[in-house]
Amino acid sequence: MRQRSLLILTAVLTTGALSLTACGSRDDKGGDSAGGGGTTVVIGVDAPLTGDLSALGLGIKNSVDLAAKQANEKKYVDGVTFKIEALDDQAQPSSGQQNATKLVADKNVLGVVGPLNSSVAESMQKVFDDAKLVQVSPANTNPALTQGQDWNGGTKKRPYASYFRTATTDAIQGPFAAQYLFNDAKKKKVFLVDDKKTYGAGLAATFKAEFTKLGGKVVGEDHVNPDTKDFSAVVTKIKNSGADVVYYGGEYPAAGPLSKQIKASGAKIPLVGGDGIYSAEFIKLSGKEGVGDLATSVGAPVETLPSAKEFVENYKKANYKDAFEAYGGYSYDSAWSIIEAVKKVVDDNGGKLPDDARAKVLDAMKGVSFEGVTGKVSFDEFGDATNKQLTVYRYEGGAWKPVKSGTYTG
Amino acid sequence: MNELPQQLVNGLLLGSMYGLVAIGYTMVYGIVQLINFAHGEIFMTGGFGALTVWLILPGGTTMWLALPLMIIGAVIVAVTIAVGTERFAYRPLRGGPRLAPLITAIGISLALQQAVWAWYPGATSSLTFPEIPGGPFHLGSITIQTGDVFLLTAAPISMAVLGYFVMKTRTGRGMQATAQDPDTAKLMGINTDRIIVVAFALGAAFAAIGAVAYGLKYGEVNFRMGFILGLKAFTAAVLGGIGNIYGAMIGGLALGLAETLATAFIADIPGMQQLGGQSWADVWAFVLLILVLLFRPQGLLGERVADRA
Numbered sequence: 001m002r003q004r005s006l007l008i009l010t011a012v013l014t015t016g017a018l019s020l021t022a023c024g025s026r027d028d029k030g031g032d033s034a035g036g037g038g039t040t041v042v043i044g045v046d047a048p049l050t051g052d053l054s055a056l057g058l059g060i061k062n063s064v065d066l067a068a069k070q071a072n073e074k075k076y077v078d079g080v081t082f083k084i085e086a087l088d089d090q091a092q093p094s095s096g097q098q099n100a101t102k103l104v105a106d107k108n109v110l111g112v113v114g115p116l117n118s119s120v121a122e123s124m125q126k127v128f129d130d131a132k133l134v135q136v137s138p139a140n141t142n143p144a145l146t147q148g149q150d151w152n153g154g155t156k157k158r159p160y161a162s163y164f165r166t167a168t169t170d171a172i173q174g175p176f177a178a179q180y181l182f183n184d185a186k187k188k189k190v191f192l193v194d195d196k197k198t199y200g201a202g203l204a205a206t207f208k209a210e211f212t213k214l215g216g217k218v219v220g221e222d223h224v225n226p227d228t229k230d231f232s233a234v235v236t237k238i239k240n241s242g243a244d245v246v247y248y249g250g251e252y253p254a255a256g257p258l259s260k261q262i263k264a265s266g267a268k269i270p271l272v273g274g275d276g277i278y279s280a281e282f283i284k285l286s287g288k289e290g291v292g293d294l295a296t297s298v299g300a301p302v303e304t305l306p307s308a309k310e311f312v313e314n315y316k317k318a319n320y321k322d323a324f325e326a327y328g329g330y331s332y333d334s335a336w337s338i339i340e341a342v343k344k345v346v347d348d349n350g351g352k353l354p355d356d357a358r359a360k361v362l363d364a365m366k367g368v369s370f371e372g373v374t375g376k377v378s379f380d381e382f383g384d385a386t387n388k389q390l391t392v393y394r395y396e397g398g399a400w401k402p403v404k405s406g407t408y409t410g
Numbered sequence: 411m412n413e414l415p416q417q418l419v420n421g422l423l424l425g426s427m428y429g430l431v432a433i434g435y436t437m438v439y440g441i442v443q444l445i446n447f448a449h450g451e452i453f454m455t456g457g458f459g460a461l462t463v464w465l466i467l468p469g470g471t472t473m474w475l476a477l478p479l480m481i482i483g484a485v486i487v488a489v490t491i492a493v494g495t496e497r498f499a500y501r502p503l504r505g506g507p508r509l510a511p512l513i514t515a516i517g518i519s520l521a522l523q524q525a526v527w528a529w530y531p532g533a534t535s536s537l538t539f540p541e542i543p544g545g546p547f548h549l550g551s552i553t554i555q556t557g558d559v560f561l562l563t564a565a566p567i568s569m570a571v572l573g574y575f576v577m578k579t580r581t582g583r584g585m586q587a588t589a590q591d592p593d594t595a596k597l598m599g600i601n602t603d604r605i606i607v608v609a610f611a612l613g614a615a616f617a618a619i620g621a622v623a624y625g626l627k628y629g630e631v632n633f634r635m636g637f638i639l640g641l642k643a644f645t646a647a648v649l650g651g652i653g654n655i656y657g658a659m660i661g662g663l664a665l666g667l668a669e670t671l672a673t674a675f676i677a678d679i680p681g682m683q684q685l686g687g688q689s690w691a692d693v694w695a696f697v698l699l700i701l702v703l704l705f706r707p708q709g710l711l712g713e714r715v716a717d718r719a
Contacts, residue, residue: 050527051634054534196689222677223689227638229628232420233673234688240413253536257628264546266553285536287629 038079039353041342043068043335044103046096046114046124049088052253055281056116059325060138061086064113066311066318067335077343078351084335085109089120096120100127109133110361111338113331118142119198121163129160132359136164136337138330141275141298142202143171146382156382162362164383166330166337166374168298168390170199173274174206176390176408177247177296181272182214184404185294187245189219191238193258194249195226203274204249211247219243226254231261239267251276256285263289270294278326283395293395294403297326299374300389301402305329311373333372337379341365416552417674418667423558423627425666426565430620431643432650432658433572434492434613440589440653441609443508444500447515449617450640451522452492456618457539457631458530459487464540473542477560477622484618491522492614493607501603519640526633536632539625557626564619569659572612576655581608589653642695649699651709660710668698 045064047057061084068082085106087099096115103109104127111134115121118140125145128135137145146165148157181187190211194204201223208218220241222234235258238246246262248255248271259271259282271277271286271293278295286293311332315324324331341364346353354360369378375387388407393400434449463483467476495518503510526533545556554562576582587595588605596602624639625631642665650661672694677686685693702710 050534052535052632222673222687224687225689225692228688229630229635230420230424231688232424233417233670233691236413236416236420237674257630260629264553264555266546266548281535284538285630287538 038081040081040083040108041077041110041353042083042085042106042108043338044099044106044109044112044114045084045086046089046099046103046112046120047086047116048091049086051090053091053116053251055279055322056139056325056327057088057091058320058322059328060114060116060331062318062320062322063138063311063315063324063328063331064335066315066320067332067339069318070314071336071339076339077346080342080346080353082339083108089115089117091117091120093117093120093123097123097127100124104128104131104133110342110357111136111335113138113334113338115140116327117197117199118145118202121145122198125160125163129162132162132362134162134164134338134341134358134362134365136166136334136365138165138327138334139167139275140165140199141167141170141173142198143169143206144198144202146384147171158382161383164334164337164365164379166333166372166377166385166387167275167327168385168388170203170206170274172388172408173296173298173390174203174208174249175210176406177272177274177294177392178207178210178214178216179408180294180296180392180404181245181247182211182216185245187216189217189241189243189245191241191243191246192218192221192249193234193238193246194223195251195254196223197226197250199274199276200226200248200250202249203276204247207247207249224250224254224258226250228254229257231258232265234258235261235265235267238262238269239265244269246271248273248277252279252282252285256282256290259286259290259293272296275326278393278400280323280325280399283398283400286395290395291397295393295395295400296390297393298390299329299387300405301391301393304402305373305375307371307375308373329373333374333377336370336372337365337368337377340368340370344368412551413674415550417670419552419554419558421667421670422663423561423666424670425646425663426561426659427620427623427627427639427662428643428646428665429659429662430565430568430616430623431639432646432662433568433616433655435644435647436650436652436655436658437585437609437613439647440655441585441592442500442504442606444511445515445644446500446610446613447512447640447644448495448518448522449492449613450636450638450643451519452488452495452614452636453617453621453624453640453643454631454633454636455491455522455526456484456488456614456621457625457635458526458533459618460484460622460625461537461539461631462487473540476540477542481619481622484622485615488614488618488621489611492610496607496610501606519637523633523637530633533633536630539629539631541629542626555627557623557629560626561623564623565659568616568619569656572616572655575612581605585609645695645699649702649709651711654709654711657709657711664698664710665695668695 047060049057089096116139121140143151194200255277275297278297341361344364345360378386391405392403438446460480463480542556547554584600646661646665650657669691673688673691
């Protein structure tokens with residue numbers, strides 16, 4: 001009897017252990033910006049700074065840090081010194097919400113950049129909206145975040161007025177990939193895989209709709225658990241389905257091994273994904289087998305835009321340990337849009353921050369418009385970026401090489 | 411259904427890996443009735459041990475020379491950490507309430523994960539693990555990778571060696587005696603402290619071999635790799651009958667096959683489309699566990715006290 005109760009206890013503890021790993025935020029103070037007199041405005045950052053997605057998360061954190069440093073250096077806003085406060089959400093919605101509460105509690109925080117994951121954003125939106133605190137995500141691509149759950153049914157309704165993003169949505173990204181695959185790459189039979197998360201499932205769904213509309217065939221569908229590394233069963237299904245391309249809705253920690261295992265099984269077909277796999281980590285994880293895989297990402301290639309040269313140079317100069325990755329440029333622009341809004345508020349108030357600074361900054365966000373790293377940055381009535389450019393990249397010679405840039409037109 | 415042979419092989423491979431790790435859970439449980447939740451992390455450190463050996467070796471070393479050294483490195487690291495945790499974390503708590511070592515195990519598990527994350531260079535993200543060149547091999551419609559060949563040989567050999575050790579050697583018989591009744595075993599002159607250390611060490615060694623297989627198969631190691639795998643291996647140990655070393659292997663294979671076949675074929679059953687696919691594989695694996703425990707609460711091979719070791 002004693003043993004049985006021990007087993008039950010163990011089962012309970014196991015569940016506990018599972019959720020334990022999800023909590024416990026690790027404070028990361030981030031890079032301290034140069035000090036100076038006057039008011040200090042804190043820009044919050046929320047991103048996965050540890051774990052599988054940390055490569056993208058650290059790129060976001062560093063880019064925001066760079067924006068704050070540049071603003072301080074140029075004395076862009078008179079009498080205001082910018083500082084960042086970076087929190088780790090470990091890609092978990094529960095941690096994201098805790099972080100949001102923490103950032104709201106700090107009165108100096110006038111804007112937040114992040115998060116990386118759409119699912120995390122869902123848990124944060126209401127907290128920020130209640131506090132009228134501006135949130136700008138450089139990476140969330142789920143359409144529902146700005147256009148409401150019924151965006152696909154035609155009734156677009158903005159759920160939270162405090163949420164903005166510099167990234168384009170999956171409503172554009174999925175179809176863009178479908179058009180490229182069908183028209184340019186001449187792929188007709190696709191096997192769809194997603195990770196059931198807000199981002200992955202949404203992306204796969206928009207891709208599927210456009211691909212079938214064009215006349216392509218979906219020869220199989222599967223959903224994977226991104227925590228496992230063994231996709232052998234799915235891979236065997238893909239191989240036997242006769243598909244000539246695999247579309248994956250999800251992120252690189254699962255996509256890399258999946259691509260590698262598909263090729264190892266003998267099916268020499270490319271894996272295609274969204275901005276979630278557009279990372280140097282994908283190249284590392286998929287190894288030499290991944291050559292030829294494709295990824296779409298929002299905007300034009302950061303490195304080729306003239307407006308981005310300065311950013312790339314400054315990022316190098318700042319000597320960050322980690323690369324700026326897929327969202328570096330968008331993170332910089334997100335942070336800069338907050339800085340622009342703060343500047344407007346301060347200028348309108350005679351050089352000082354007003355008492356209701358958060359609400360004023362939120363108001364000012366709507367009119368923000370400037371030439372950023374990724375092109376012109378401004379927001380439409382839903383809080384979405386007005387810049388709707390996308391690029392297809394191919395994995396070649398150890399890096400992602402841009403293949404085709406364009407905008408998706410319905 | 412021409413998918414079936416390949417899916418069976420996939421399941422066997424996954425199951426062998428679970429089995430190798432499950433041995434550690436079952437041996438420690440058999441002797442001290444402790445569920446060593448840190449075992450998944452012992453497995454993980456084994457993987458990093460092997461990787462470290464590979465990084466130390468001069469570039470261009472052939473896998474045939476490197477692999478044995480990597481296994482030795484993995485085993486040394488895993489065994490050292492396992493024995494260390496036993497000596498400094500579990501032994502002081504022996505004789506205390508059951509809960510204390512269990513909570514300690516969870517603590518060690520988190521501590522090991524975070525230690526590797528913080529101090530192993532580059533371990534904040536996945537690290538590339540070397541692969542055996544050559545392959546893949548084709549047997550009819552079945553494709554087998556070189557990394558899988560290692561797992562397919564290592565698992566049965568490990569099992570045979572363990573079986574021989576427990577049944578035939580003095581220490582092995584001492585383990586059986588300690589499992590049956592620690593106090594009497596002590597009276598008969600068996601150094602039970604030493605037996606317990608051996609149990610931890612053996613479990614760690616098999617986990618280390620499993621970790622090398624994991625690295626070769628998936629081409630990467632990361633600081634969280636032991637968490638999910640450890641839970642699955644624990645499940646395998648319970649499924650097979652915790653405390654029984656053959657049960658651990660059988661439980662591992664059953665679990666691996668269940669997951670793979672559920673992924674492959676559930677979605678093809680009319681009306682089950684929604685419940686198929688890899689994201690539901692764990693659900694089906696645990697349905698199997700519940701069913702087995704309902705009808706055979708002692709697990710597949712039972713908790714035959716006499717064989718417990």
